[in-house]
Amino acid sequence: MINALALAVRRAHRNEKTARILITLCGIGTALVPFLIGAFLLLKGTDTFFVFHHSLGEFLFSGVWNPSDTAEGGGHVGAAMFLSGSLVTCALALVLSLPLCISTAIFMTEIATPRTRRLIQPAVELFTGIPSVVYGWIGLTVLVPFLRLIFPMPFGFSVLAAGCVLAVMIFPTITTMAADAMAAVPKTWREASYGLGATRWETIAHIVLPAAKGGIFTGIILGLARALGEALAVAMVIGQMKVFPTSLFLPASTLTTAIASDMGGAMEGGEYSAALWTMALTLFLLSFLFIFLIHRLNRASDLKGGK
Amino acid sequence: MTEMTTTLIGSGAAKATEQEAVRVSQEAAGDAEYTFSVEGLDLFYDQTQALKNINMNIEKNHITALIGPSGCGKSTFLKTLNRMNDWVEGCRVTGKIQFEGKDIFKEVDPLALRYRVGMVFQQPTPFPKSIFENVAYGPRIQGISNKKELAEIVEQSLRQAVIWDELKDRLNESALGLSGGQQQRLCIARTLAARPSVILMDEPTSALDPISTQKIEDLALELKKDYTIVIVTHSMQQARRISDKTAFFLLGELIEFNDTVDMFTQPSNAQTEAYITGRFG
Numbered sequence: 001m002i003n004a005l006a007l008a009v010r011r012a013h014r015n016e017k018t019a020r021i022l023i024t025l026c027g028i029g030t031a032l033v034p035f036l037i038g039a040f041l042l043l044k045g046t047d048t049f050f051v052f053h054h055s056l057g058e059f060l061f062s063g064v065w066n067p068s069d070t071a072e073g074g075g076h077v078g079a080a081m082f083l084s085g086s087l088v089t090c091a092l093a094l095v096l097s098l099p100l101c102i103s104t105a106i107f108m109t110e111i112a113t114p115r116t117r118r119l120i121q122p123a124v125e126l127f128t129g130i131p132s133v134v135y136g137w138i139g140l141t142v143l144v145p146f147l148r149l150i151f152p153m154p155f156g157f158s159v160l161a162a163g164c165v166l167a168v169m170i171f172p173t174i175t176t177m178a179a180d181a182m183a184a185v186p187k188t189w190r191e192a193s194y195g196l197g198a199t200r201w202e203t204i205a206h207i208v209l210p211a212a213k214g215g216i217f218t219g220i221i222l223g224l225a226r227a228l229g230e231a232l233a234v235a236m237v238i239g240q241m242k243v244f245p246t247s248l249f250l251p252a253s254t255l256t257t258a259i260a261s262d263m264g265g266a267m268e269g270g271e272y273s274a275a276l277w278t279m280a281l282t283l284f285l286l287s288f289l290f291i292f293l294i295h296r297l298n299r300a301s302d303l304k305g306g307k
Numbered sequence: 308m309t310e311m312t313t314t315l316i317g318s319g320a321a322k323a324t325e326q327e328a329v330r331v332s333q334e335a336a337g338d339a340e341y342t343f344s345v346e347g348l349d350l351f352y353d354q355t356q357a358l359k360n361i362n363m364n365i366e367k368n369h370i371t372a373l374i375g376p377s378g379c380g381k382s383t384f385l386k387t388l389n390r391m392n393d394w395v396e397g398c399r400v401t402g403k404i405q406f407e408g409k410d411i412f413k414e415v416d417p418l419a420l421r422y423r424v425g426m427v428f429q430q431p432t433p434f435p436k437s438i439f440e441n442v443a444y445g446p447r448i449q450g451i452s453n454k455k456e457l458a459e460i461v462e463q464s465l466r467q468a469v470i471w472d473e474l475k476d477r478l479n480e481s482a483l484g485l486s487g488g489q490q491q492r493l494c495i496a497r498t499l500a501a502r503p504s505v506i507l508m509d510e511p512t513s514a515l516d517p518i519s520t521q522k523i524e525d526l527a528l529e530l531k532k533d534y535t536i537v538i539v540t541h542s543m544q545q546a547r548r549i550s551d552k553t554a555f556f557l558l559g560e561l562i563e564f565n566d567t568v569d570m571f572t573q574p575s576n577a578q579t580e581a582y583i584t585g586r587f588g
Binding site: 113186188189191192193194195196197198199202206207210211 | 389391418419422425426428430432434436444445448494498501
């Protein structure tokens, strides 16, 4: 009898220990993955500089893109047009979608009745679930011909088309984050504002939006990160010409579309492949920067909100 | 149109109009002896009736205390006085409330009403802004943007709320860093800055410690020289200490409304007596 009890206790302790070890390993392992990816990218991506002896300045600021597809190197690895293509399409997406995101978030939290809100919220969240290839395909069949029709552009495939598709893709991220942040603004602040004779709009503009600023910025950064990393949908509508994004109405390329289209053909260990890896590393570092910014922002708002 | 008639008919008519104006203003002044007069007020939340046939006059430069057990309708009544219940869905009001002689549901714009009838809440509600911006919020809403004017209003309001000396060197700090008592006095200053003539207080000390409570009470007594104050309170002692008149609410009805001294020494209603002697509530 006593033996059985002791056995059960011992088994319980052993299970406890095993479970803890397993879960700890999983946790650490998962947390390690991004670091391993980072390390790998660092290893592959720095070949451009250390093996093929190009300067960081050339990679970032030169527009001459002609890497040699050999292990000897000797080509040019100026990625400025892809970098600027990425930045321009992201910025354009943000400019196009931000007013809509903020308006929708305000509508959801401040104006809509609970019933309408229950209808809109899942609709907005549904956006996130649509695969990017679907966005790209719709962009290709609807948006591109439409743009060609109304704007003076030769192809329709353009920076503008990419910006529009990305704007739709980041819309749910920013809207959801902004709406959550606005809903978290205490009701007492709104009441106090109304009590001082403020209108609903004055209350939104002077109290709700400033108080929700941190959450809105986090949403913007997450949205930008998604826009920056999107390859497929952008590749389907941007036209993929290796030129600088000089006009909204002309094709261009981004870091992601260039990697996606050229990685298959580049010889492993060659200069071309190394240059593409460097572009991948750049994307990784940019997302890292975004995450860092979010944490900084959250900490700043914690400090301000705390007592 | 009026102007033309005056010119055509001549000075006689103009004089008559003038006389009428004097009469009207005298009448208004006569009414304004009561800051609020409430007649037959009923209030419903959807199907539930929260206030039943309330009739009372609230006097100028008095402190009127509203007491009664939780859910008796006293806070609801308070919020009706500056139409804060407009924001509550399903809330419906019948009857009449006159503010300085004007029907607040028909003749006064709700925003203008709230400029004149300020409110202090149970929980201190400083905005996540600087102390200065908190106080300047009301004036800014009312369209004052001149820096010097705002600074004057802020200083004056903080002085009135007896918190200027504590805060004058911290005007640019966040208001969220203040203690609860300071926050509540800041909120009172913020209300004063909007230049009201009435201050509604919804249990303003229930979240505060005794010392802060006393400061708020002293402040209320000081402010009644210039303002009409209506205060909802759970504390019988508080009603006794500071109010001139007390109204006892029970289940949405105004049971008794009388001078505070009389009410607490010889309540005319058995329910009032039971409540103030602590037998229920």
